[in-house]
Amino acid sequence: MNPEAAASGNAPNRHHRPGDRPPPDGETPTSTDDLDQWFHRVASSDREAFALLYDALAPLVYGVVRRAVADVATAEAVTTDVFVRLWRDAPAMKLPSGVLARWVALDAHRRAQDWKL
Numbered sequence: 001m002n003p004e005a006a007a008s009g010n011a012p013n014r015h016h017r018p019g020d021r022p023p024p025d026g027e028t029p030t031s032t033d034d035l036d037q038w039f040h041r042v043a044s045s046d047r048e049a050f051a052l053l054y055d056a057l058a059p060l061v062y063g064v065v066r067r068a069v070a071d072v073a074t075a076e077a078v079t080t081d082v083f084v085r086l087w088r089d090a091p092a093m094k095l096p097s098g099v100l101a102r103w104v105a106l107d108a109h110r111r112a113q114d115w116k117l
Contacts, residue, residue, distance in 0.1 A: 032098040032100070032101070034052075034056070035057070035101060036100060037049075038050075039100050042087065043090040043093070044091075045091075050083075050087055054083055057100075058083070060101060060105055060108075061104060062076075062079045064112065065108050065109075065112045068112035068113060069112050069116060078108070079108070
């Protein structure tokens with residue numbers, strides 16, 4: 001997902017909906033080391049790293065949001081919001097190694113709760 005397009009609402013929908021497809025056969029789960037490395041690159045405005053993070057974390061984010069929000073369109077909007085925030089705030093974020101996926105899942109849950117209000 002292009003961060004600028006996501007922020008403007010014109011993000012390409014990479015996989016229709018995050019979580020709609022299982023990982024290809026033989027693909028191993030993304031390691032926390034990969035996530036940490038990509039996150040540090042995102043903090044330096046690396047679009048390729050952002051796309052890798054999106055592909056790795058979008059199913060998690062969408063799944064968390066979808067459990068809290070009944071409407072598919074709203075769940076997609078919240079998911080986009082989570083990733084726009086990640087792109088925008090990454091340079092200032094100081095996360096310990098190995099916690100990015102948990103932080104993103106918690107952020108997704110909180111944002112979904114906010115959208116329900």
